[in-house]
Amino acid sequence: MAECDSRGLPISTESPQAAGQYRIGIDLLLSAWPGADDTLRQAAELDPHFALAHAALARLHAIKAEPAEARARIATAQEIVARNGSPREISHVAVLALAVTGQSAKALESALAHLDAWPRDVLILSLPLGAFGLFAFSGMIGHDQARVDLCERVAGRYDADDWWFLTYRGWSHAENGSVSRGRDLAQRGLERRRANANAAHAVAHAMFEQGAKDEAEKLLDGWLPEYDRAGMLHGHLAWHAALSALERDDPQHALAIYSKYVRPSASLGLPINVLSDTVSLLWRLQAYGHEVPSGMWEEVESYAGSRYPTPGLAFVELHTALLAAATGKHAAAVDRIKANAQRVADGVLPAGPVVPAIGRAALAFANTDYAECMRILEPVAADVARVGGSGAQREIIEDMLLLAFMRSGDSAKARDLLDRRLHRRPSQRDARWRGQIEV
Known part of the structure; x- marks a missing residue:
C-alpha cells in the first residue's frame, strides 16, 4: 500500500516510519510548533531518498533565515525527485526551490499553477x-x-x-x-x-x-504558558500581549513583557519577527511619550546590524528605517533610503516608492518636522499595505501619520483619521487621543 501525506496525497517513500515522521513533521511545521526540524530530519534519515522530507526541511530552514542550509536541502530534493518523483512531487519540489532561493514572483506564479492541479498539497498552499x-x-x-x-x-x-x-x-x-x-x-x-x-x-x-x-x-x-519558548511564534505572541498593555496605557507592564520574552536576547523567534517586534514596540513607547530604558535601542541596533546589514524585504526596510530614525543614526538612514530608492528605480523592490517614502517620513518625524512627515506620508498612506505583514504590524505607520497630525496642530485631519479608526474598531488609546483633540 502506497504511503500518503496527512491530506491523502501519495508520497514516494518505501519506509512507513519515514512517512509517519513526515506527516508529524509537516503538521508541526504548519502549526509553528517546536520539533518540526528534528522530526523531518528523522524522516530524511530513515529514507535518505525521500525527496519531500528534504524539501520540507529546506522550507523550514528558509523560514528560519538559514539560506545555506535551505539551498543544500532543496538541491538534494531536486536531485532525488528528478530520478523517481511523481509529477506532483516534481512540481512540489520545483515550487519550493523557487521559494527558498528567493525567486518570489516565480514561486507565487508556480505555486498557484500547482494548486490548480493539486489543491490539497498543503505545504504549497501555505506559501x-x-x-x-x-x-x-x-x-x-x-x-x-x-x-x-x-x-x-x-x-x-x-x-x-x-x-x-x-x-x-x-x-x-x-x-x-x-x-x-x-x-x-x-x-x-x-x-x-x-x-x-x-x-x-x-x-x-x-x-x-x-x-x-x-x-x-x-x-x-x-x-x-503551554507553548515552549523555542516555538517560533512565542516572542511574537508575547508582543501582542505587550501591545495590549500599551493600549491600556500601562507601559511598565508592556516593558516587562518585552524584557522577558520579546527583546533579542530573550526571544528565540524568527529573525524577521524579532526585528519587527522589537523596533515597533520600542518605537511606540517612545512616540507615545514613554521612556525607553537605557540599552534597549542599542541591543536592537546590534541585532539588526548582524541580521540585516544590507537592504532586503520591504517589511524589513520599514523597520530598519524606524530604527535608524529613532536612534539618531540619520546618516545611515539616508544611505538606506537612497539604496532603496535605487532598488525601486531598478525594479527590484516590488513594494515600490512607499518604502523610501516611509524612511524619509520617519526621519522627519524623528526631527520633529511633523509638517514634512505629513507631506511625505499622506500621499503614500494608501500604499503601505504593499510592504506586507499584518494590519496590526502596519498600524505603526498610520500611528506616525496620526501623531504628526496631532503634533503639527492639524486637529481636523487628526480628528478625521481617529474617527475612521474608531469606526473600524474600538480602541482605548484612540479614544484617549480623540479626547485630547477636543480639549
Missing part, C-alpha cells in the same frame, strides 16, 4: 498565505483579498474540520475585514488542534481587529 507569505511580500496592494480568494477557491477540497485550513482561512478573512467570520474560523482551528501557534496567533489578530484587547490578553495569558 502564498500568512503575513509573510508570497502574496504579502509580492508588493501587490490587494494581497489581503488575494489570500481570501485563494482560500475560497480551494475550500471545497478540504475537510470541514481541517485545523490548518480553518486557521489560515480564518486569518485571511479577519485581515481582509470579515473579522467575525475570520475569528470564528480560526477559533474552530484552535479548538481542533490546541497545540497550534498559528491558530492562537490568528485568533489574537482577529481580536485585535475587533478591539477586543481584554479577550486577547485572556487568550494569551491562558495559552502562552
Whole structure:
C-alpha cells in the first residue's frame, strides 16, 4: 500500500516510519510548533531518498533565515525527485526551490499553477498565505483579498474540520475585514488542534481587529504558558500581549513583557519577527511619550546590524528605517533610503516608492518636522499595505501619520483619521487621543 501525506496525497517513500515522521513533521511545521526540524530530519534519515522530507526541511530552514542550509536541502530534493518523483512531487519540489532561493514572483506564479492541479498539497498552499507569505511580500496592494480568494477557491477540497485550513482561512478573512467570520474560523482551528501557534496567533489578530484587547490578553495569558519558548511564534505572541498593555496605557507592564520574552536576547523567534517586534514596540513607547530604558535601542541596533546589514524585504526596510530614525543614526538612514530608492528605480523592490517614502517620513518625524512627515506620508498612506505583514504590524505607520497630525496642530485631519479608526474598531488609546483633540 502506497504511503500518503496527512491530506491523502501519495508520497514516494518505501519506509512507513519515514512517512509517519513526515506527516508529524509537516503538521508541526504548519502549526509553528517546536520539533518540526528534528522530526523531518528523522524522516530524511530513515529514507535518505525521500525527496519531500528534504524539501520540507529546506522550507523550514528558509523560514528560519538559514539560506545555506535551505539551498543544500532543496538541491538534494531536486536531485532525488528528478530520478523517481511523481509529477506532483516534481512540481512540489520545483515550487519550493523557487521559494527558498528567493525567486518570489516565480514561486507565487508556480505555486498557484500547482494548486490548480493539486489543491490539497498543503505545504504549497501555505506559501502564498500568512503575513509573510508570497502574496504579502509580492508588493501587490490587494494581497489581503488575494489570500481570501485563494482560500475560497480551494475550500471545497478540504475537510470541514481541517485545523490548518480553518486557521489560515480564518486569518485571511479577519485581515481582509470579515473579522467575525475570520475569528470564528480560526477559533474552530484552535479548538481542533490546541497545540497550534498559528491558530492562537490568528485568533489574537482577529481580536485585535475587533478591539477586543481584554479577550486577547485572556487568550494569551491562558495559552502562552503551554507553548515552549523555542516555538517560533512565542516572542511574537508575547508582543501582542505587550501591545495590549500599551493600549491600556500601562507601559511598565508592556516593558516587562518585552524584557522577558520579546527583546533579542530573550526571544528565540524568527529573525524577521524579532526585528519587527522589537523596533515597533520600542518605537511606540517612545512616540507615545514613554521612556525607553537605557540599552534597549542599542541591543536592537546590534541585532539588526548582524541580521540585516544590507537592504532586503520591504517589511524589513520599514523597520530598519524606524530604527535608524529613532536612534539618531540619520546618516545611515539616508544611505538606506537612497539604496532603496535605487532598488525601486531598478525594479527590484516590488513594494515600490512607499518604502523610501516611509524612511524619509520617519526621519522627519524623528526631527520633529511633523509638517514634512505629513507631506511625505499622506500621499503614500494608501500604499503601505504593499510592504506586507499584518494590519496590526502596519498600524505603526498610520500611528506616525496620526501623531504628526496631532503634533503639527492639524486637529481636523487628526480628528478625521481617529474617527475612521474608531469606526473600524474600538480602541482605548484612540479614544484617549480623540479626547485630547477636543480639549
